[in-house]
Amino acid sequence: KTPIYFDTDLGIDDSMALAYLLATPEIEIKGIGTVGGNCSAAQAARNTLDLLGIAGRADIPVAVGCHDWLAHPFDGGSPEVHGANGIGDIELPTAAAEPVDEHAVDMLIRLAHEHPGQLRVLAVGPFTNLAAAVQKDPAISELVDRVVVMGGAAMVPGNMTPVAEANVNHDPEAAAVVLAAPWQVTTLGLDVTMDHQFEEADRIALVDSGRPVAGAIAAMMDGYADFYTGVFGRRAVALHDPLAAAAACGHLTYASAPVVDVVVDDTDGPGRGQTIADLRGRFRGFPEQPGAHAQVVLELERPFAPMLLERIVSL
Ligand code: BDR
Ligand code: CA
Helix, strand or coil: CEEEEEEECCCHHHHHHHHHHHCCCCEEEEEEEECCCCCCHHHHHHHHHHHHHHCCCCCCCEEECCCCCCCCCCCCCCHHHHCCCCCCCCCCCCCCCCCCCCCHHHHHHHHHHHCCCCCEEEECCCCHHHHHHHHHCCCHHHHCCEEEEECCCCCCCCCCCCCCCHHHHHCHHHHHHHHHCCCCEEEECHHHHCCCEECHHHHHHHHHHCCHHHHHHHHHHHHHHHHHHHHHCCCCEECHHHHHHHHHCCCCCEEECCEECEEECCCCCCCCCCEEECCCCCCCCCCCCCCCCEEEECEECCCCHHHHHHHHCCC
């Protein structure tokens, strides 16, 4: 089984990503670390433990990670998108399990050393824990198999500022570190994640499945669909984080995913949080830019929503 470290600000689409991983038998989640983003790192850990409890997976260790971002304090979350508690203000049954007594940054470093050449690192919140880990122990950049992140917007507008996507915009300093470190990175940004959605019919299919995790996710999705009505003009939600989960599992085939240099604007001007991907001459295909190590997924070959629905209704 492929070992995975999952780093999350567990909100609504993060919960879908976790469900996707839980429904994938060929991977093993070795640990989950949390970070401030959609909600605080502590709240994200609570949400994660409660969702794992519903899934009957209290065996997976959850570590609280960085509360604040590298250069700025946590801003209180995104209640207008993910609710005050990160999961659309629904109440999950409180699991008995508590976070482990290890910081997420140390968990990631330990797992990288325990699984040399094998560990997939999947990050779907701000990249703070990943950046802190590679700064604390640069050797992990050689040890992990691949880093897969949800974040950025190479050719499309941002969702937090005109040019910046939320995970990068929350902690541009961390994103700059992660994209500069010499590991293989795959980014699933708004270029691809805004193109794949769950419709209201998918939400109803989750409810109708009668399965406990599917039901919890359908309940979370209710308010998320209200938010996205203002974006898509209908109750459809973007599948940001689950796409990154599927990529980390090796399940996606790409129509366009060039390997290029990506730099992050971490200045204080209007470009703060922008991911600047050097797509000159490369945006229609795969040609590698010599020396580049960031694979920027721009387009998939197949629809993703049916794959996700099939997995979540199994839970
Ligand atoms: C990203 O920001 C968060 O709100 C979502 O969970 C996702 O990780 C989308 O920009
Ligand atoms: Ca997220």
